[in-house]
Amino acid sequence: MASTRTPSPWQLATRTARMNPSAIREILKLTELPGIISLAGGLPSALTFPVEAVREATTRVLRDTPREALQYAASEGFGPLREWVAAEMARQGLAVSPAQVLITTGSQQGLDLVGKVLIDAGSRVAVESPTYLGALQAFVPYEPEFVGVDGDGDGPLPDALASRAAGARFLYALPNFQNPSGRSISAGRRAQLARAAASAGVPIVEDNPYGDLWYDVAPSAPIASHWREGTIYLGSFSKVLAPGLRLGYVIAPAEVFAKLVQAKQAADLHTPGSTSASSTRSSAPAFSTTTCRRSAAATARSAMRCRRRSSLTCRLRGRSRVAGRCRAAACSSGSSCRRTSTARRCSSRR
Numbered sequence: 001m002a003s004t005r006t007p008s009p010w011q012l013a014t015r016t017a018r019m020n021p022s023a024i025r026e027i028l029k030l031t032e033l034p035g036i037i038s039l040a041g042g043l044p045s046a047l048t049f050p051v052e053a054v055r056e057a058t059t060r061v062l063r064d065t066p067r068e069a070l071q072y073a074a075s076e077g078f079g080p081l082r083e084w085v086a087a088e089m090a091r092q093g094l095a096v097s098p099a100q101v102l103i104t105t106g107s108q109q110g111l112d113l114v115g116k117v118l119i120d121a122g123s124r125v126a127v128e129s130p131t132y133l134g135a136l137q138a139f140v141p142y143e144p145e146f147v148g149v150d151g152d153g154d155g156p157l158p159d160a161l162a163s164r165a166a167g168a169r170f171l172y173a174l175p176n177f178q179n180p181s182g183r184s185i186s187a188g189r190r191a192q193l194a195r196a197a198a199s200a201g202v203p204i205v206e207d208n209p210y211g212d213l214w215y216d217v218a219p220s221a222p223i224a225s226h227w228r229e230g231t232i233y234l235g236s237f238s239k240v241l242a243p244g245l246r247l248g249y250v251i252a253p254a255e256v257f258a259k260l261v262q263a264k265q266a267a268d269l270h271t272p273g274s275t276s277a278s279s280t281r282s283s284a285p286a287f288s289t290t291t292c293r294r295s296a297a298a299t300a301r302s303a304m305r306c307r308r309r310s311s312l313t314c315r316l317r318g319r320s321r322v323a324g325r326c327r328a329a330a331c332s333s334g335s336s337c338r339r340t341s342t343a344r345r346c347s348s349r350r
């Protein structure tokens, strides 16, 4: 008997033909098999997740500022978190205003927004070879033409950038512990790349989710510090806090920033959590505490003091996993910030 199925009423957009299932998701499926410890994806160890601190901070936000936490909020993101990011970037050598920081739902969303705002069908996009599959996946729907820029153990070659990337909308580069190769770009090469990109008129999209995972030597200042008006910088809390929180950020020059915000408004209005306690000052310490793995048991006053020290304590936390010496200094401050001195002691060992 002949089939009586009616034809599908759906006609997919042409761009969907270029979309493929994420190779990363396929890799992640493998990591769930018993007995597999996969080094293929950028998965942080679940043992490092600050479960208790997140629980306490969430409880405190919902206790102290429940209505602000549950209301719609600004698309740019939670103000104190934007300030924290700007202060942290200044410490790393990139002076930016909080007004340039857009909080995103993971840096993966940042990549999608960048693609949406900068890529037309047929635009050239220069990428390292190899590069992060998830970035290719984010850019592909906007129908770019990818050009690979050759590199060596020190990163993309400035000459290759000049010859291959001419006319490209941007170069997508991973400065630290590159996914998938693991290499980092030296300070000298960063400066050369920025110079080559500026003289070729090719802006840079610098994606740095792994930069805070260093052991002995901190990464060099971002490429963006060499060409601020020509670089969009993406950061993530996934690798140092927990990927399930879906929290990242994009730092962009003013002329691109407004368009990124509009693209984000269309995508998801705002990032949950980062804006959860947006309209009152007292909620700021609670959220900052969450993002810095600090205990929300601290009072608002002591947590505000902790917030000022947060970059120090987060770094200590990073080192504690390596050295096993500073663990106590990285956890809850308590209401009287008794651990300040411990934190200082640890910092002097760096």
Ligand SMILES: Cc1ncc(COP(=O)(O)O)c(C=O)c1O
Binding pocket: 042, 105, 106, 107, 108, 109, 132, 134, 174, 179, 207, 209, 235, 236, 237, 238, 243, 247, 248
């Ligand atoms: C290079 C790179 N960029 C961006 C991301 C996305 O990170 P997020 O969890 O912040 O969306 C990843 C995730 O593994 C990554 O490896």
